[in-house]
Amino acid sequence: MQYQFDFSFFADTWPRFVHGAWLTMQLATAAIVLGFILGAVCALGRTSGSPGIKRIVGGYVETIRNTPLLVQVFLVYFGLASLGLKISAEASAALALTINIGAYSTEILRAGIQSVARSQIEAGECLGLSRLQVYWHIVLLPAVERVFPALSSQYVLLMLASSVTSQISAEELTAVANVLQSETFRSFEVYLIVAVIYLILSLLFRIAFWGVGQLVFVRRRRLGTPL
Numbered sequence: 001m002q003y004q005f006d007f008s009f010f011a012d013t014w015p016r017f018v019h020g021a022w023l024t025m026q027l028a029t030a031a032i033v034l035g036f037i038l039g040a041v042c043a044l045g046r047t048s049g050s051p052g053i054k055r056i057v058g059g060y061v062e063t064i065r066n067t068p069l070l071v072q073v074f075l076v077y078f079g080l081a082s083l084g085l086k087i088s089a090e091a092s093a094a095l096a097l098t099i100n101i102g103a104y105s106t107e108i109l110r111a112g113i114q115s116v117a118r119s120q121i122e123a124g125e126c127l128g129l130s131r132l133q134v135y136w137h138i139v140l141l142p143a144v145e146r147v148f149p150a151l152s153s154q155y156v157l158l159m160l161a162s163s164v165t166s167q168i169s170a171e172e173l174t175a176v177a178n179v180l181q182s183e184t185f186r187s188f189e190v191y192l193i194v195a196v197i198y199l200i201l202s203l204l205f206r207i208a209f210w211g212v213g214q215l216v217f218v219r220r221r222r223l224g225t226p227l
Helices: 010-048 051-065 069-082 089-114 118-126 131-168 173-184 187-216 218-223
Strands: none
Touching: 010 051, 010 089, 010 131, 010 173, 010 187, 051 089, 069 089, 069 131, 089 131, 118 131, 131 173, 131 187, 173 187
């Protein structure tokens, strides 16, 4: 028995694939930006905060890293609804993804911060820099530069993991595919197209992160260090 491929449906449905891919990019981008900010704050709190803050951040990180993303998405979506907060599936998806990637960003950035030698911080203090200037110029920026490749890889994985938000009816790429395969009965072809689109999105995100690295980390570019 030979399987006959039929992609004729794509001529009429390609705008729906584009819409799903665009929403996937929006969800991932929002989560990456907000998750990085959350991760940076939590990483600073876990490395230089009070014992209470360290315990709170540690509990958050361990809870998120040891529970499935899908469960977190359900908790945010149905939990907020139970509290009377009515927000869209897309907003719930972005919030859940932000909380998830924030925990992973915390640990990656914490490793970068701990790699900064104490002597460098003391040198900055001796030069009369304020605490904010020390954290920004001597701690955070060099830390981000060192762990940027790991952050980039984690953020690409987040974009791919956003497919689980289709379970709460967020109309991203996988959700569109689920609907189309039920309408066209061409499951193999639909998910083959989706796989190719995800490959393209991954490449676009990696190129974008490479561009950010080239723009922000001038010293790495000068030294020819991979980003």
